[in-house]
Amino acid sequence: MADASSGEHEPELPPHLELQRTRVVCAPDAPSYTESVQYSGAYMAYGVDNSLRIEDFCKNLRVEIISMNEEDIEFDIVGIDAAIANAFRRILIAEVPTMAIEKVYIANNTSVIQDEVLAHRLGLLPIKADPRLFDYKSEEENANEKNTIVFKIDVVCTRKGERVLNSSVTSDQMKWLPEGSEMPFNTMTKFTSFGSSQKNLPGLPAEGISCQYPDIIVAKLRPGQAIELEGHAIKGSGNIHAKWSPVATARYRMLPEVNLMEDIQGKLAEELVQKCPTGVFDIEDVGTVKKAIVARPRNCTLCRECVRGTDWDKRVQLTRVKDHFIFTIESTGALRPEVLFTEAIKILNEKCHRIITELS
Amino acid sequence: MGVSKADEVDDGDNIVSSHKEGLEAPVKTAVDKFQLLPSFLKVRGLVKQHIDSFNYFINCEIKKIIHAQGNEKVTSDVDANFYLKYLDIFVGEPCVEQDYIYEPITPQQCRLRDMTYSAPISVDVEYTRGKEVVVRKGKDGKQEGSINIGRMPIMLRSSRCILAGKNEAQLAKVGECPLDPGGYFVVKGTEKVILIQEQLSKNRIIITTDSSGSVAASVTSSTHERKSKTNMVVKHERIYLRHNTFGDDIPIVVVMRAMGMESDQEIVQMVGRDPKYAGILNPSLQECAALKIYTSHQALEYLGSKVRSRNMFTKQKRTKVDEARDILATVVLAHVPVHQFDFRAKCIYLAVIIRKMLEAMLNREAVDDMDYVGNKRLELAGQLLSLLFEDLFKRMNAELKKSMDATLSKANRSTQFDIIKLIRPDTLTNGLEHAISSGNWAVKRFKMDRKGVTQVVSRLSFIAALGHMTRISSQFEKTRKVSGPRALQPSQWGMLCPCDTPEGEACGLVKNLSLMTHVTTDEEEAPLIELCTTLGVEDLSLLSGEELHSPKTYLVFFNGTILGVHRRPNRFAEVLRKLRRAGKIGEFVSVHVNPKHRNIQIASDGGRVCRPLVIADKGVSRVKEHHMKELKDGFRTFDDFLREGLVEYLDVNEENNSLIALYEGDATPDTTHIEIEPFTILGVCAGLIPYPHHNQSPRNTYQCAMGKQAMGNIAYNQLQRMDTLLYLLVYPQRPLLSTKSIELVGYDKLGAGQNATVAVMSYSGYDIEDAIVMNKSSLDRGFGRCIVIKKSVVPMKKYANRTADRIMAPELQSSAKGGVQVVARQQLQDHDGIAAVGEMIRPGDIYVNKQSPIDTRNNVNNPMALPDSAYKRTPQTYKGAAGETAVVDKVLLTSNDENHFVVKCLIRQTRRPEVGDKFSSRHGQKGVCGTIVQQEDFPFSERGICPDLIMNPHGFPSRMTVGKMIELLGGKAGLHNGKFHYGSAFGEPSGHADKVSTISATLVKHGFSYSGKDFIYSGITGSPLQAYIFMGPIYYQKLKHMVLDKMHARARGPRVVLTRQPTEGRSREGGLRLGEMERDCLIAYGASMMILERLMISSDQFQIQVCTKCGMIGYYHHKLKICLCSTCKSGDNIATMKLPYACKLLFQELQSMNIVPRLTLAEA
């Protein structure tokens, strides 16, 4: 890490301390040196400054997207502390808002599934609506086009000859009501008071709002049974209820590093390649001898197979790089994963600002 | 395979040929006999013992009862020509009578309508009417008699039940769950099971030692007519007979004399001439001589003088001698038949008892083990019902006779007497129904008065109900601190589950049947006895006493009675067994050669436990690969295996003659049988545990108890049922780590738990004492969510004056906005005044708007047109804890068989787990939820897996539940393999349990550590944890104990009217008691003011006026505003003091008993 830019002879840490500072050592029995060293004067005795400088940080920070699609993203963040990476993870799980059905008005439910359970299931359906277009709704507030999305399900199961129609209610049978609630049926005052149709909402995709996946089974019906209900989705965040969590999960892992402590040749090399289930090692022919090399350290899942058995822990050392995070976000679909991450950054940013203003 | 005849002939050859095969053929891999199990359960069902027993009763026993002597004919004391004779009896199909029309009913209808699932009992009779003999028979070919004499509750799935033989779709049609095992009754709408009762064998000689350590023998005789217990004891080295018809102990030789053994030599010969026996018998012989009893008559006179006088008013006076002879013939050892006072058989029986006692005196090891399962008999529903039925039948006949005599004795009758009109079916109907619904089994004839014979089937979970059917209750008192009957008996191997027993007082006394156990029913004795004679048993009457115990012969016992002797016992036993295997005699007949006692015991009586085993010839299994293949392809059933002599049932006694190999590979040439599957030694409840053989044994016992409290699915028809209390899991799962038993009993279809990802680590400090930490997001997503449904029944009563309760439409009132609205608390009602389904219901809401007539006694002219003023409101209000909301789940309007209208309401609550709810894994590891933590704070693995719950590792070392760890490993491997792994008990050798090594290999293949420990990041700091964490799925059960039902606190609240102290108990919103021990603490601490405050001021403080002069309690006169003493009639010496109201009450109660408590005040 230490760069030669600030002086000719920057004092350096002895290798074992450098290892402890920058790596998690995953010994066969337990990982050690898992915490990052925070104190700026931790290595004062060696004349090494451990403080974090914003210039260094800016210079060292690196983000690299490995793979990305509609739902998942995998990217590397290098140069941050575990606490920061974890903050992103926590915010993604619990604080980035989405829309989810919170209130269900059941007009009819003659299926076997109980009303509460049905409501619970509806709540967990991922809704494809950009939460940024909506406001939070407080208890006192009336439902309006800015804070509520209304869906209805009206399904009757019938028998048609041999076939049974609508034997299962799937999420695509949940219809979006851009004009607001239709309930209660027999009065003029409805549960929502929409000022205008949600269709005209700026930023809304042309196909409107629906469930992210069309094939989620909500309930099963038999001929003669029917479900008629309205679900009102509002904005919320995952720390209130998991249904508002925008991610299936967000996680990271530290970059694996596999070090061969000695040359591993011949039989042993083949054994090592055999041992690893994820193909981390390869064999290189150096002249006549076969030599094991670490080919794909990223694949390592830390199964510790390569350090199992006598003396193998002396030959192979498994470590993790403390400031290199392989971050994975699996979105539930409301927002693209990369958008989620930027949202998370915004929230963290906001929180920091709040603290700064509180402090000053 | 050909017909059985061919088999039988070939039998002998088979042994040879297969033996040859065994020697020459290379050792093949053992045949997988597992498939026998499902096919066994398919033909026999899980509760076959109950059903078989009931079927036997309905089809055979009941006919024997009506044909038994004394039951068959009803005669009149008045008219000697008159008689009524029962020709035949039938139990019909379950039906209900409605407006004189019989309609078939289903059990589900009975459950819902509070009726009894019963069928009419009808008889064919022959009787005299006037001068003619009338025969009345039911229609030919129909299982129906002509006259109805009562109704018999029908066991579900028995041969008479409408469910018998129905397939899944047909069962669904009648609203029944196909997985429900049956074996219980539905009486007045409640499901009742008759518990299996364990007893000592009847009609067997049992040698024990009494409290002083001397040898005693006891025989409990039981015949249809009589039950008696005969004891023989040793006192001062002499043997006595003890029987409760005799006031004293009778010297045994006197008894023998009385039975006609007049010479001592004969007695000694019969017992055994061996000097070692004769020596000990000597004192007994001498005593008889001392009594100067030499002849049979003298002995009978002696006995007559000892007979306890029984009050016999009716019988004509008999001489003492006759009486004594009669007792000897019919009461003492009643099961040994005596014809025309020929006592020889009984003498021999007595001699055999004496010989056994002498043997036991010489050699203490000859004492029988009372706890040995072979000495036990299980009494099942059929036997118990037959006892009851016979008693009731006799009572009915007695009543019939009484009313008949009354009618016949009337001088001139207008109409011709027809006895049929006098038959009252109520005796049987009510007697049976009442016994089953109350569980009180009282049969006066046998002095039987048992309580708690039946129990309500526990429908807490599917397993609870199933476990209930296999339960065996013992006759021992629970309080006795004896270890013998409670201990695990080696002989119960394979018959009774070694794990499943409750903890605490009933420990070891309540047992459960194993998976493949069968309980026998009675079998016809006469043909078997005949067969024995044909096979060379020498009849008793042909033998002298000397020959009885000759060293060349073995005694042959048949169901406890002595048949004779046989010279080639082993050959005899072998032939009998061959006949049994060929199906010539009943499959449950057991033959046991006992070389130690030199006897052969043949048993065909009911109540023996037995189990199927594969027969092996010289160690080679008869079941071959091709048999199993045929079974798999459906060409063969379990019964074919039995019929072809590949498999047979062994009872506990006969097991002692066999050498049973656990696995085919372990068989030696001496092996006679091979176990079908080792895990069948466990019962239904223990079968759910994965890898139970890796657990410490009490843990399995705990799980057996806890599996019954786990919430889950109860039955396929669970939502159609109206149970008083129903706990359901919203998302029940099938365990990832299954066992073969689970699949056999159907637990995989009606699971009671969820596969939770568990991390074994300490977290947050809220996990001490087995508490678990739960992930809030998991709970949000439905983990552990459950539904509690409570039933409330509103009976609509009809009163004697023809008035009845009624339900009114909800009341209306004018609303504030104008117009009308339903009054508060009734808004959930429909127009009919009954709560609407799907409405929320809060405490205090009225769910049935019922009204009752005020006057229910005096006659009313027109009950239908009573004015509103004649009714008072008796609304049904919902009582639940404040703040709880529930939903009306279902409302049932129906009427029971007495035509009473009933409204049943189910009220449902959906609960998510909260702190304090109880959870448990399948290894007896229970714990409450200690805290609920946000998902982001939970640790996560590199793959993003976040556990559902965290369990503290301290739960492992002291519990030693290694099985749980293997379950975790196996489950984890299963997840990544995409298949269910198995952990059947003792299943590793046979492949029914995955080995840890293979599981580990799978884990490694999928990139996990072989140990199941993962690299985990802390959710709070974000850095890795300094340990690898053992993490994976474990099947967790939610137990019925929930905080919501138990939580209780009170600041102030209701008080008891009488004592003015706070009420007790949660249901009455009672106070929390500061008990004696707590009080002692306060006394020791010296906190006197605290005691005063807790025990008086905050409880029932009361102010009284005391007269210091007379010490009596006075009063305060409110008008005159002075205190007065009513004894002294003055207000001069009154002092005011405070004391507990209960204390004042005590004084007044004492006064009412003429005791004057005077208060002497120290300062006033």
Ligand code: SF4
């Ligand atoms: S820990 Fe496992 S995955 Fe990683 S290199 Fe070693 S063997 Fe391969």
